[in-house]
Structure formats: structure tokens, C-alpha cells
Amino acid sequence: MDTNQYLDMFVEESKEHIQAINDHLLELENAPESIDIVNEIFRSAHTLKGMAATMGFEDMTTLTHEMENVLDQVRNHKLVVNSDMMDVIFRCVDLLERMLYSIAGGGDGREDVSAVVAQLHAILNGETVVQAAPKVLPEDSAAANPEAAPDVEASAASRLHAFDQFEITVLDQSVQAGHQAYWIKTSVRDDCVLKAARAYMVYDNLESLGEVIKTTPSVQDLEEERFEKSFEIVLITRESQEKIESTVLNVSEIEGVEVELIDIHLYKADHLREAKPQAQAKPAAGTKQAGAKPADADKSAPKKAAAGKTIRVDIERLDVLMNLFSELVIDRGRLEQLAHELNKSALTETVEHMSRISGDLQSIILTMRMVPVEQVFNRFPRMVRDLAKELNKKINLEIIGAETELDRTVIDEIGDPLVHLLRNSLDHGVEPADRRRMAGKPEEGLVQLKAYHSGNHVFIEVKDDGAGINREKVLAKALDKGVVTEQQAQSLTNKQIDELLFASGLSTADKISDISGRGVGLDVVKTKIESLGGSVSVDSNPGVGTTFLIQLPLTLSIISAMLVQVEDEKYAVPLSSIIETAVFSPDQIMHAHRQDVIDFRGRVVPLVSLKSLFSIPDNGIAKEEDISVIIVRKGDKMAGLVVDSFIGQQEIVLKSLGKYLTNVFAVSGATILGDGQVALIIDCNALIK
Template identity: 60%
Template sequence: MDINQYLDMFIEESKEHLQACNEQLLALESNPDDLAIVNEIFRAAHTLKGMSATMGYEDIADLTHKMENVLDAIRNSKIGVTTEILDVVFEAVDDLELMVLDIEAGGDGKKDVSKLVDTLNRIEAGQPLDLVEKPAATTEESAKEVITSGGLHYDEFELTVISQSSEQGFNALEVTVQLRDDCLLKVARVFMAFEILEKSGEVIKTVPTVEKLENEEFDQNFTIVLLTHEDAEELKAKVMKVSEIEDVHITYITDEYVQRYQRTEHEDSVDQQANPQAQNILPPKAEKGKVTPKEAGKAKKSSPSTSNKTIRVNIDRLDILMNLFEELVIDRGRLQSIASELHNPELNESVERMTRVSGDLQNIILNMRMVPVETVFNRFPKMVRQLARDLDKKINLEIIGAETELDRTVIDEIGDPLVHLIRNALDHGIESPEDRIAKGKPEEGTVTLRAYHSGNHVFIELEDDGAGVNRERVVGKAIEKGIVTEEAAATLSNKQVAELILASGFSTAASITDVSGRGVGLDVVKNTIESLGGHISIDSTEGKGSLFQVQLPLTLSIISVMLVELDQEIYAIPLSSIIETAIIQKSDILNAHNQPVVDFRGTIVPLVDLKEIFEMDNSTSENDDFQSIVIVRKGESLAGLVVDSFIGQQEIVLKSLGNYLQSVFAISGATILGNGQVALIVDCNALIK
């Protein structure tokens, strides 16, 4: 069998399991006594080990096995969780990530980790603890609440759902409800119990069937199999509130129980009851997870064929699909242009319908390419932990809105700029614990990373409660570097001073370290974000903290623009940058500091003549009494772009100018219009200084 066909799947799933290990290790450091977290890490490592062995990557499998041994010793209370032990396990995960990346790049995934293996072996064997089992009283107390299985029969699909849900951290429970002998409205009590349980999770099986329960074809007992995050005690207390219920018995169904049940079914080849001694292998509390089991439950209610709601698609295929659709958008524009010239009703009707259908198709394709920003955010908690240790600071990272979605092309580019911003916040923003206490602040600094949608943009904000931007130091360094003059510096607002740190080569660090001091970082952030059609702004209060706000477009491939005319040539201005279009009298144009300006709703806005920028003949419009302008914005800065006339709004496909025309000023790309003409796209960010 050729296993290379599974290589892409192996790489993607390995990354997911390693990311899960990182997240759970961070959680374990905060909750060292929570063995449920250890079980989650063990499960991810165990799965990775099996996958690696199957694919023939023995080095990954061996290292994962050693890491498993340490985790197994922790969950069996042979060793305790310490920061030093977690550092070694983190190092093992890092090496595993490097091995997987090597395989992704075409390598063999081999790496010399002998020293790390020795360390893991010493951790496993060097700190023996008394192998004392839990007190019998605890076991007996648990046994009162967690009784043996009620003898239910499970088919293969039900066992699969239970097993997969357990892997995702859910409790699989058999909830047996016993009604009082004098209960008159049994169906009503069944309904009330169902309502409580369905609010707590997903019902995947009932005994007897729902139809028999509705027809009162049962005695005083009925059983519901439930997938939930809640504990047995919580559920029992809720259900017992229903009147005329005598008692509630709850059984936990674990992986070992399912496996034993499956072995029994296979060996006997007949329907048999579940093992009556299940309580001896069922833990009093199952692991908790974060993923809801709704889909699994719904799939069971319909049919096995509907259980799989998602598929993995190679991103290259989506890129090809997007490129084909971009060509379709160009042809759509061409058809619209022809239809408007011919005035044929039937043709117009067909074009309108094609426009609607292609618009729906466009939304579907764009949504397929959308990826949650958590794919980028997930790497930061571990990075912050290590940096905080290196800088000897106490820092808490809060992540908000990780489910916010962005186009994959934007996601691919935004990771490194965010790394620079976080490193800057940790090194320059957050003070040392001693300084924070002296200032009356908590010794632990807080860095908040949040993402949210607003209109056709995604905003990513990084906020810290640190020292803020020191105006005196920044201005002094900017004057020293020749970025601003002393006269200009005196007129700058605090916000403008804060944004000086985005200049190339700027750094206020006293010395060069591994974290900062070379003046490389924030200028890269600014350039990268602006190359994506975005914008970064800084709002800082000295002594209280800073807020870095990054504004990004939802997608880079298909954008809405305003088409304008300049000397019989067509240019496109992105709608995301436009505030308003206007036609003004030339007599309203004023001069300030040798710069033409206009009063726009009480704000003085400088005018930029695009013909001068693009070195065009400007004589054709000199005798006109009126002037067409487009008011555009970059952050809080405004500018009025002077054009000959407006053509209209249109969706266009953004095309690169290629490697030879990368340095063209104020042009970010080009597009092909419906008539086959090429229109250049104006880069508003470059025009506003």
C-alpha cells in the first residue's frame, strides 16, 4: 500500500495534535492538579504516536512514546507537575513540530533528540512517589452515583459516536430515570426529563424508543444516553427537581468500557448485555472539552451517511477555483458592458440572472477560503510564556474573538507582524514586577489580543496595561535618527509621536538583546500591513498602556472600487478607502503651506491631484469651473483625490503588476475591465503621508 497518498493528511493532523498539546500544556501549568488536562495531552500524543508509526516515522513515534511515559507517570500520581518538567515537555513538542515541518518540506523527519530522551527518562524514573491508590471511601462514594450499565445494546455507529465524543472531551452517560409507582402522567414526566437533558447535551439513544415512550409503552423506568459536558451530580440534581421522579441513576461510559463491549460483541457474535462490572473501570469524572456534540447527535437521529459534515480540501484546489472564478468575474463585466450597448431585453435579463448567480457563487467561494484567526493566535500563548520567562516578567495573555474569520491569503501574511507587535508589547510595554508594584499596579501585566469584524474589514487589536509610549524618549530618538526635526516634533500630537516608533530603524531599547534593540520589527509590521491594503494605528497613554489597532480587508482577490477617469484613462480607487465623492467649485479651493486644501464638513483636507502624481497632461480641465474629488481616508488622516470624472462602482479582480513593476508609486495593482481595458488601482495609503 502506498502511504504517500496520506502524507498531506498526516501533516495536517499532526499539526493539530501538536497544537492541542501546546494549548493543554499551558492549561496544565495553570491547573497542575487537573488530571483531565493530562488525559487530553496524553490522548493527543498517543494518536500522534500511532499515526507516525503507521507512516514509518519512527523518530517521531519514539519521542512521542517517551513523552507519553512522563504524562502517564503524572496522571498515575507517580510524579508531580512542575514548571521544570513542563519546560522539558514543551521542548519535546517543539522538536516534534520541527520533525513534522521537515517532513512537510520533503525530509525524512529525523532529528537527534538523544539528550532530550535521556531527560524524559530521568523525569519518569527520578522522582518516585508513593504509589498509593485513592481512598476506598472515595471509590465507594463514587460507586453510589455511578452504577453499572443498565444492559443497553449499542450498534457499531452508536459506539463510534460515543468513542469520538469521548476523544473530544465529552461525558457519555447512561441516565436511567425511575418514576414513582403512583405517577399518573408518565409521558409528561418523560417530556420534562428530556427537556432538561437536551439543554445539557445531546441525546443519542433512548430505551425504550421515543415512540414507545410517547405511547406510554414502558413500566416505571426509562434510560437516555447523553453526550454532555456536565457531571453526573449536576444532572441528577436537575432531573430530580421534576415531581413524581423516584430516583436517577447515571453511568459513565468510558473508552475502556466501549472497547470491552466491542470485544465481547466480536467474540460472541451475538447481542449481549454490557459488562455488569463496569463501575470498576469507570472513573468518577470524565474529561471536559470545548467542542459541542450537536452534529454527532443530529447525525445519529438521521442516518450514518450524514455523520460527516466536513471534508479536507487542499488549499491549492481552492486557489485554482478562485482563479477560475476571477476569470468569470471579468467575463461577467464584459457581458454587462455588451448588454448595456445592445439594449436587448432578453440579453439584459440573462445577464442580470448570471450576475445574481455569480454573486452567490462568489460569496460561497470566498467563505470557503475564510479561516479563523485562531490558526494564527494559537501560537502566541506558548510564545508569551517563554518570553515572559526570558524577560523575568509576569504576563497574562488574553485572547478574544479568535473565531473571527479572514481570507487565507491575509492569514498567511499576518502572523509575523503580530509576532513583532507582541514581542514589542512584552519587552517595551509591560514593566518588571518590581516596577509595576512601585506604580501601584498588579505585578502581573495583561496583554489582550482581540479580533472582530466591522463592515468589510477585520480589526485586530493588541492592548497592554504597561508603561505606554514615553514621549520624551521617542521624540529624542526620532530627532537623533533624523526622522523629524525639532520644530516639527514640537507640533506633534501624542498619537503622532506614538506612531513614530513605526519608522524604519527606530528603537528606544538601551541595548541589543535577543528580543529587541535592532530597530527591525515595527517598520516591517507597517509595511506588511499596508501591502495587504490595511492600516495600523497606535493609541498610547504614558504610564497606563498602549493599543495597537490593525485594520485589514476581508479578502484581497475581489474588491469593490470606484472607477474614475483621468485624461481619458480609467483608474480604480478601492471603496474601502473612500469616505465620500463630491463635485466642488474651484473657487472653494484654498491654499495652506503651499498645499491646495478644501473645507470638508469643517475639516481642512489637503487635495492631491492624481494627474500630477501620474505625470499626465493637466491642461484639459484648467478651464472648468468645477472639480471632481474623492475623499479618502488612512486611519484618521484624510485627503481629497482630484479626478476628471466619476464612472461608477464595480467589483473587480485584483491582479499583481508583476516583479518588474513592484516599485510603481501609488499603484497597488491592476484589473481588466469588461471592455478589455486595463485599469490601474490607486494605492490610497501611499498618497496620504
Template identity: 55%
Template structure:
């Protein structure tokens, strides 16, 4: 059967399951006693294992299987979650993600995960290192019995045989044998182990069954119950003398542990029909959510029994749809213009109806491109958790507004800047535990990651309750690095000082670490956000914390714009940047230090002549008594652009200038108007810079 046709589905659903596993593991770490979360994690891992096995990715399925063994003990209350177990499971998830990435890139999904597997098997055996470095395997428990693939369920007869053997003075052992990975004939090697053991005792029960072992239907290890007169160390030594045997673990059971085992295996037998989860094919796979999860506002997928009403659509198809609609929008504007010139009632009515339908179509197409920021936010809790642990800090990340939607173009680009800002918040913002206690704060720092709509923009804020930004420290570092002069530093406002953090190469870190201190990061953040048509603002209070506020446009493909005329040329200015329009007289224009300034709302702002910047030959506003102006904003800064005439507002389709034209300062793209003319789109940010 050709599985390539299911590959893209497998990759998509594997990524969904891995993300779900990461999120649920974070929840479990916060509530380690909540077994309902463990059930969700177990089912998701089980589904992923089934999908991987179906597709033939044995390494991925095998590692997930080892994770299942640990989770099975936890969900059956035979093992308590500890830091070492959490760390090992998170490492397992990282390894699984690497395998899926390898498969996505055309690889075979293989990886060396022997260290992680050994840790998982040690957890199942009960060899869990404690804070003092000792092992918790002081007594033989169910963890030792469930050491390999699954609990070996004994029937009443087998249990009574083992119990009677103990009473008669025989030794009852639980033996786990691991065969080397490079072994070519596992079944033969297993037969040799059984043959050797049966010379000195009796094998009562094995897992997998003897038939499965003979047909090589097992991983690298198998386990069994064994009655003998020999000591555990002697049995281990005997089996290890066989070639291609990697490891042997023999545990002697006493009557008490056997009695405990009997109760647990009986309970497991009774519960098995309820807990059994069938192997799910890639087309059936779907994570199961708990009631608590379903109650949350930002749920990734519903848990209703109703069939799914969503489909996966290739991004390229959406791009083609958007381009086709863009052409339709241009033709619609042209038709409206022609209808207004012809004055034909029937044509006018038809065009008006077409305009209404195309407006509805536009809304649908735009919404198809909108993606919840949850797709970016969902990887941050895990990142913050690992980073805080490496810095020996306690940090809570609170995410709100994850359902807020952004254009896919923005979503694809915004991830890296937010990673830099969050790392900066954990490293520089939140203080160490000792410093927080000394300052009278809770030892756990809080970082709020928020997203919300405001007008035609989306705001993403990262706010922490750390030490805040020291103005003096920033200025001192800026002066030392030559970013500003001492004369400039005297008159700088707090917001201007904070903006120095975005200067290339700027850093206030005293020590360079693998996390920060090299002066690379915040300058990348600013340049990336600016390229998306947004900007970032810093608000900080010393001793209380800092807020990085990122403002982004809702969409980058179709925007509302003000069309203007300069001589024979037409230009478009995005409405989102315009504060207001107006008319000024020449007498109101001042010249200060050679620059034209204009009084605007009790302040003076620069007046920029677009005709001079773009060398428009047939227009010069200085020859007119009155000049139309457009006041535009970038952050807190304002400038006025001098124009000749206002044509009106319109929705325009942004077209890239491509490689045919060099990058032009002040121009962000072009659009095609209804009459077929090309109008350049002005980038107000470039003038304010």
C-alpha cells in the same frame, strides 16, 4: 501497509490535538481541581499516542505515553497538580510540536527528550521538587507504585501473598528497571534481570506481563512486585551490575502502604471498564470536550453525536477556484455591457439572471476563503503565559471575538505582527507585581485581545491595563535617536507622538533583553499591516493602559471600487478608502508653501493631481473651471485626489502586477474591466504617506 497516504491527515489532526492540549492545559492551570478538564486532556493525549503509534513514530508515541502516566494519576486523584508538573507537561507539548514540525518538513519525527521523560517519570514516582527544593517523596504512595507504564493491578490472591509475606518478616518491594536506549536485545536483558532477582526472592507480578517482555512489547522500562530478604539498596546494586541497565529504583513497601495500594488497585479494577479509552486510528481521532467547553461561544469543533459535515480542502484548490471565479466575474461585467448596447429583451433577462446567480456564487466562494481569527489567536494564551512567567509577572489574557472571520490571505500574514504587539504589551505595558500594588492595581494585569467587524473592515485590538505611554519619555528617546527634531516635537499631537513608536530602530527600553529593547518589532508590525492594506492606531492614558487598534480589510481578492477616468486612462479607487466625492471650483483651491490645499469640513487638506503624478498627456485639471475630487482617508489623515470623470462603482478582481513591472508608487495592482481594458488600482495610502 503504505502509511504515506495518511500522512497529511496525521499532521493536520496532530496539530489539532496539540492545540487542544495547549488550550486545555491553560484551563487546568487556572482550575487545577477540575478533573473533568484532566479527562479531556488524557483522552486527547491518548488519541495522539494511538495515531503516532499507528504511523510508526515511536518517539512521539513514547513521550505521549509518559505524559499519560502523569495524567492518569491526576485524573484518579492520586496526584495533585503543581507548578513543576505544569511546567514539565508544557515542555512535553513543546517537544511534541517540534516532532510534528519535523514530520511536516519530511523528517522522521525523532528527538532527544530524555530529560523531559526523566522529569515525567520522577513525577510519577513522587519525586516532585517543592519551593524549598526538597522532594515530596517522603512516604511510599500510589505514585511510587505507578512509576512506569501503568498501575499494576493485583488480584486478591496476589495481594494476600504480599500481605502474608510482610507478616512473616519478608520484605515486599516495588522494583522499576530502565534499560538503556541503545540496548539491542531488550528481551534478553530483561530475562537476565528476572533470573538474577529470582535467585534471591520471588517475582509476584510484573508489568508488562512476562510474555510481553519476552516479545519486547514494552518501552525502555518495566516494573514488578518482589518478595525477598535483601534490602532495597542491595537489590538496586545487584541489578545495576548487569550491563546495559540505565537505572533501577527499588521501593520497600510496609503494611500500611500495601493496604492503601490494595484499596486503590481494587478501585482501579472496578473503574477500568468505564475509563478505558480504545486506541483510535488517524481517521477516527477527534478531541472530546467537556460540558463547560461546549458551552463556550468560540468552540473549535462540535461535540454532538451527529457525523461531521466538514471536509479538509487543500488551500491551492481554493486559490484555483478563486482565480476561475475572477475570470467569470470579468466575463459577467462584459456581458452586462454588451446586453445594454444590444437592447435585446431575452439577452438582458438571461444576463440579469446570470448576474444574480454569479453574485450568490461570489458570496459562497468568498466565504470559503474566510477563516476564523481563532486559528491565529489560539496560540497566544500559551505564549503570554510563558512570557509572563519569564518576566515574573501575573497576566490574564482575555480573548473575545475569536469567531470573527478574515480572508485567508490576511490570516496567513497577521500572526507575526500580533505576536510583536502582545509581547510588547506584556513586557512594556503591564507593570511588575510590586509596581501594580504600589499603584493600587490588582497584582494580575489584564490584556484584552478583541476582534470584531466594522463595515468592510475587521478590527483587532490589544488593550492592557498597564502604565500607559509616557509622551515625554517617547519624545526624549525620539530626540536622542534623531527620529524627530526639537522644532517638530513642540507641535506634535499625542497620537503623532505615539506613532513614533513605529519608527525603525526606536525603543524606550532602558535594558536590552531577549524579549525587547533592540528597536525591532513595532516597525515590522506597521510595515506588515500597511502591506495588507490596513493600519494601526494607538490610544493610551498614562497610568491606565494602552490600546493598539489594527484595522484590516475583510478580503484582498475582490473589492468594491470607484472607477475614474483621467484622459485616455481608467483607474480604480477602493471604496473602503473613499470618504466622499465632490466638485470644486478653481477659486476654492489655495496654494500654501507651494502645495495645493483645499478647504474641507472646517479644515484644509492637500489636493493631489493624479494626472501630473502619472504623467497623463491628454488631461490637465488646471485648465478647467471645476474639478471632480475624491476624498480618501488613511487613519485620521485626509487628502483629495483630482480626477476628470467618474465612471461608476463596480466590483473588481485584484490582479498582481507581477515581476514584469517595477514597483510603482501609488499603484497597488490592476484589474481587467468588462471591455477588456486594464485599469490600474490606486493605493491611497501611498499618497497620504
């Protein structure tokens, strides 16, 4: 997937997160005991890390991950904020800003983060933070002569400073997996004619024993014979030191070889001094030739962020514009009613023209705010691919309904919750291939990301065909964390146990990793979704899979609705929820399970009387025997709303009921009609649920 198309979005969102970290750090200096501020910094760093990892910016990912480690210890009361810590974290933010400006200018965003990472490690270990002193190089060093690579004797420990953080991570993981890392210095004879050819033969032979992760000088310099007498290679292998030495010495015109075992723990002990100034290229694993040529590098380099064709408008300004237009829609309705009552042709024509113009204006304003969820969904295939490789799992991501449109306010906020849910499905949900085979499942797991409209809501599903939720493990963790008591645990249903995953700080991962297990997962998802006026639920079937369902309001200020009358009250039913309006005679009404139902095109549909639902008093006016019904739906479920009469279709302005009328059942808001009356807007999804 070409991530360049998302570069502009990444740069702008990263600027916002870095600014948020800066602002909260300043607040934290004045209130170092505030865990809430630490949590805000942590979440911004966590989101920034996820975005950087998706875009492939390794140094930014590494630095934000190490920042997380320190902040995580602070919020768990294992570290105390002090001036040294603040200085180091501010330095981290400066580095992040430098990387981001590099990326925005078309660079690769690479920075030497080794020194600041070492300082973060010192903080974690409770050691004194040593500020790195500027390094003074001798005049005759290789830095003074960039054409010549270093040919210096050094211990394995001192050479570790030449590794960047990514290489240190690779070395560490390889050692944990049972491999050994060796530093190999090879010297060629003084009378050697083709030094580059000998270097290539040594490189090729060593690569047959394992994986070469670094050369000094770079592969390109070796190929172009830009070295004096010796060169160095770092090799990861399971072979013995003797085997390595004999392999190198089998190449003719080699004078000698030095092989030393690299102790990766020295990196942590010495805090990794600042890296050498010259740039060094890493050969790709399994590659026998030099690195990419400049022309190839240009093709793979990130494009410079485009500017000038679009502008970022503060969403609050769009909110003000929408509110002003909403008032215009109310006045338009009033004018249409007056024109109808006065029946003056000139007034009627003018009002009709104004209605057409305002309709076009309304369409433009709504289009400005509505964007397809594809903008968010398209970031995930690359992320799933990389995580699947890291977890050694076979996973297929299926995206459905990417064209579903959602308000920009919501689009900007749902990316992080979806990342958490997808990572949860990949790590905890889908099983490894061998376990899937044993369970009679295909080796490749399926993760489905689906979006669809239902009424005036958008639903997003994250579904996997994995092992389902391990309820015993969840309950044990909840008891251990004090989320529930022993007495409460005995009476919990399976659904309630599943919902415990949304408890603050609850994680079922056995160890902390980049993928999950930090305790910032599902509680953050729930908090974020609820702040958007939505809800999230989970449904799991052991051995079959798990589905997370997010319900989000469209948050549109203007919607099309059907106005209906019930006694003296008027109600609005969103057109997006309506299948059909119909009139039934009393003998067509049936009863099933103590519920009035109708036969609608071969389906049994339950009836819901709005008069009974909202306890509307009888006005004493005789009514027709026939029953007016609006057939509404939520997904594949349907219901029939019984009303007295249909008034007609109208554009209405969605108004909040305010903070004093929250969570009113089956009512999503209200609208002001042209005659000044207030009509409640029916929430069909809540009715059917």
C-alpha cells in the same frame, strides 16, 4: 474557556506541523550543515509548543520545548547535527504523532517522554546518548499484580524515575525558589484496622506543611485502601526533616517513617530512566480528598474530534476556483457592455439573469474564504491567563473587533505572529504589580487586541499600557549582536531604535524561558507578515505603553470599486475606503501648509490630485471648472482625491502587478475592464499615510 471547540483545528494544524518537521528532518539528514532547514524545524516545533500549551497538553509542550533547546544550540553553532541527534529527534516526532492520534481519538495525549527527554539532555551536555533498554520486571512485582501497589525499598535517586516531566519541572522550580523536596515513606502497624483513614490523616497533616505533588500509590488507591503496609508521599516544603517526621508520627497506629531529601540534580545525572508502567494520579495542590471520580473525569476529558460535517479543502484549490470565477467576472462585464450597446431585450434579460446568478456564486466563493479573526483571537484569553499567573502579574486582555473577517489564507498564518506579540507584551511590556503601583498605575495591566477594516486592508493592533520599550537596552543588545555599528547607533532616532526589535536573533530577555528570550520573536513576526503581503510597525512611549500594528491585505480577488476618469486614464478606488463623492467649486478650495484643502463637514481635508500624483499627460480637452472629489479615509484620517469625472460603481477583479512592478506607490494592483482596458487600483491607505 472551553478549548474543546478548537480541538479539530488543533488536530489538523498539528498534523501539518508534525509532517513539516518530518519532511525537513529528512532534508536535514542529506544536508546537516543547513541552518535554514534547522530554523524551519525549530519554528514548526515552536508553533506546535505554543498550540499545545494553549490547549493544555503538557507532555507535548514539554517534549517540543526540549526539542527547541537542542535545535537552538544547533542553529547557534554550538552543536553539530549527527546521527545520534537525528535518531533522537525522529523518536520525538514519533512520540508527538502518538500523542496527537491519542488526542484526535478522544484521549488526553499523555505519553511517557522522560526517556527521550533524558537523551535530549545528554545531547545538550555533549554526552553519549544511551538508548533505553526494555525493563524486565520480576514476576512477583507490583506490575504483575495491579491491585497491589509497590512496597519496595529504594534509594531517592532510583525513585526519581517515577516522576513525569511536569513533576520534575515543578520540583526544579520549587527548589530554585528556596523550598526543599522530601520523599516520605510511612508504614502503618500490622494490627491497624482503618489503614485508609490513617493514610488520609498523614496526607492531611503533611499538606499543612507544604504542597503534596505525588503519592504512591495514587490518592484514589489510598482512599480505597489498596496498599499493603506502607505508602509514599513527595512533599515540597520549607520545614525541617525533624518537623516532617514528628508530624507523621503524631498520627496514631503509625509504625515508622522514613524521610529523605530529594536531589533533583540526580535526574539530570541519571538521565531519568523510563517510568513505572502503572498510572499514578497527582492530587491537586490544596486538595485534601481523592482525585476526580470517573464521572468527573469524563466531563473534563477532551471530546473526540468531530468528523463528517466539514471537509478541509486545499487553499490552492480555492485559489484556482477564485481565478476561474475572476475571468467569468471580466466576461460578465464585457457582456453587460455589449448588451447595452446592442440594446436587444432578449440579450439584456439573459445577461441580467447571468449577472444575478454569478453574483450569488461570487458571494458563496467569497464566504468560503472569509472567516472572522475571532477564530484566532479566542485562543488567547486562556494563554494570557496562564502566562499572567506564571509571571505573577495581573493582566486584563481586551479583545475588540473579533468579528472582523479576513481571508482564510491569512487567518491560517497570523496565529503564530500574534502569539509572539502577546507573549512579548506580557513578558517585556506590562510591569509587575509593585512597579505599576510605584509608577502610579493600576495594579492590573491592560493588553488590547484590536482588529478593524480600513480600505482593502485589515489592521490588527497589539497594545499594552506597560513601561514601553527600553531603548538603551535594545541599542546595547543590537551593538552586542552586531546589528548596528557604534557610528550608526549615534544617529538612530527613537523610531529606528524601536524597529531594531525586528532584527534577526535580537532578544532583550535576560534568560531563556517558555515565554520569551529565544531570539525567535519579532524577526519571525516580521518575516511572516511580510510573506503575506503585509507590514508590521511598532510605536512606543516610555512609561505609557507600546503598540504593535500589523497591516494585512484582504487578499480578495474581487472587490467593489468606484471607477473614475483622469484625462485618458481610468482608475478604481475601493468602495470600502470611500466616505462620499462630492463636487466643489474653485472658490471652495483653500490653502493651508502649502497644501490645497477643503472644508468637509467641519473638518479640514487635504486634497490629492491623481493627475499630479501619477504624472498623467494633459489630453488638451477643456474641463469644467467644478472639481470632482472622492473623500477617502484610513481610520480617523481623511483625504480628498481630485479626479476629472465619476464613471460608476463596478465589481472588479484584483490582479497583481507581477514581480517586475513591486512596491509601486499608492497602487495595490490592477483590473481588466469590460472593454479590455486596464485600470489601476488606488491604495488609499498608502496615500493617507
